Amino acid sequence: MKNTGIYVHIPFCASRCNYCNFLSIGDADAEVKEKYTKALIEEIRAKAEGKADTVYLGGGTPTALSLLQILRVIDALRPYTDKNTEFTIEANPKTVDKHYLYKLEDAGVNRISFGMQSTNDGVLKKLGRTHTYADFWDTYNAAQDAGFNNINVDLISAVPFAEKEKDDIHRLINISPSHISAYSLSIENGTNFEGLTAVSDEVDRAKYAYIKEELQNAGYEWYEISNFAKNGKYSRHNTAYWTRKSYIGVGLGAHSFDKEKSVRYSNVTELETYLSEENKIAETTEITRTDAMAEFFFLGLRLIRGVSLHDFYDEFGVSAESIYGGVFDNLLKHRLIHKEGGVIRLTDYGVDVSNTVFTEFIQSN
Numbered sequence: 364m365k366n367t368g369i370y371v372h373i374p375f376c377a378s379r380c381n382y383c384n385f386l387s388i389g390d391a392d393a394e395v396k397e398k399y400t401k402a403l404i405e406e407i408r409a410k411a412e413g414k415a416d417t418v419y420l421g422g423g424t425p426t427a428l429s430l431l432q433i434l435r436v437i438d439a440l441r442p443y444t445d446k447n448t449e450f451t452i453e454a455n456p457k458t459v460d461k462h463y464l465y466k467l468e469d470a471g472v473n474r475i476s477f478g479m480q481s482t483n484d485g486v487l488k489k490l491g492r493t494h495t496y497a498d499f500w501d502t503y504n505a506a507q508d509a510g511f512n513n514i515n516v517d518l519i520s521a522v523p524f525a526e527k528e529k530d531d532i533h534r535l536i537n538i539s540p541s542h543i544s545a546y547s548l549s550i551e552n553g554t555n556f557e558g559l560t561a562v563s564d565e566v567d568r569a570k571y572a573y574i575k576e577e578l579q580n581a582g583y584e585w586y587e588i589s590n591f592a593k594n595g596k597y598s599r600h601n602t603a604y605w606t607r608k609s610y611i612g613v614g615l616g617a618h619s620f621d622k623e624k625s626v627r628y629s630n631v632t633e634l635e636t637y638l639s640e641e642n643k644i645a646e647t648t649e650i651t652r653t654d655a656m657a658e659f660f661f662l663g664l665r666l667i668r669g670v671s672l673h674d675f676y677d678e679f680g681v682s683a684e685s686i687y688g689g690v691f692d693n694l695l696k697h698r699l700i701h702k703e704g705g706v707i708r709l710t711d712y713g714v715d716v717s718n719t720v721f722t723e724f725i726q727s728n
């Protein structure tokens with residue numbers, strides 16, 4: 364498959380955060396990490412083809428690998444990248460020092476994403492994060508010194524035990540990263556937070572509205588439900604997901620999408636199986652034409668600019684109205700979408716209840 368994107372999953376973390384429901388492992392030893400590095404490199408060589416528009420090393424915490432290991436992974440990716448490739452790595456504060464960051468930059472990584480989550484040390488501790496706000500600040504400055512100017516910072520809001528959450532967004536605006544991802548805390552079964560009472564939907568929406576307004580006033584463009592960028596520095600990698608471009612996923616539990624063949628694949632999620640089996644694919648899902656049409660809307664509507672009905676026609680050869688006319692009428696009646704100039708986009712209220720809107724496209728199939 365010729366890929367527009369390559370996602371590489373590195374599942375290791377210093378320890379498990381209390382809210383984490385990602386595929387992450389907090390207690391891997393050096394031998395396992397070495398075996399995993401070798402398996403990743405083999406999988407990259409077996410699956411990648413052509414030049415990727417974007418590469419994303421995510422996790423887990425990719426920088427939980429040693430510098431030499433991560434440089435070997437980057438080297439294995441090099442034949443599939445060029446000077447235009449957006450090359451992102453996720454990193455947690457305190458897992459990298461100046462030397463590590465210089466080496467990443469020198470190896471061609473040009474975007475870095477830090478999991479800051481909060482600026483309050485008490486909140487960070489209760490979330491189970493292994494760093495303080497000062498650690499974040501040190502690492503952020505080191506990244507800038509190393510030459511990174513395309514930096515994302517993740518923020519978690521609507522934390523039930525947090526006080527003065529507004530301080531987070533003001534501090535972040537002062538730091539002025541080129542990209543901010545702001546998510547509400549999601550309380551999931553099977554995590555240490557299972558049973559914790561989430562903030563009410565009303566409070567959640569009010570906090571989100573505040574963050575959105577403050578960031579927009581500070582010059583950030585709100586371009587996706589949870590994402591804000593300055594000077595057009597969107598995440599090209601994630602935008603490719605929302606616009607249904609092909610990508611390959613490498614590593615434990617990673618997903619791939621082959622648009623030409625209309626198939627999604629997912630890798631095994633058991634570490635032992637991943638390390639020992641040659642075939643890493645656990646599941647292959649055929650995306651029918653009907654699935655693809657629904658995806659066009661429920662992925663594309665995440666973008667604030669909305670989706671073009673002309674693009675829908677170009678891709679599927681039928682008008683979206685002929686398929687989703689009833690859904691559009693219903694969503695328009697409830698003021699959940701705007702429809703103008705051949706573009707459909709969510710209203711502010713539609714963003715607040717976006718999952719309900721997306722379900723409409725799935726259920727009408």
Ligand code: SF4
Binds near residue numbers: 384385386387423
């Ligand atoms: S750093 Fe991220 S992936 Fe790792 S345990 Fe924490 S939330 Fe999970």
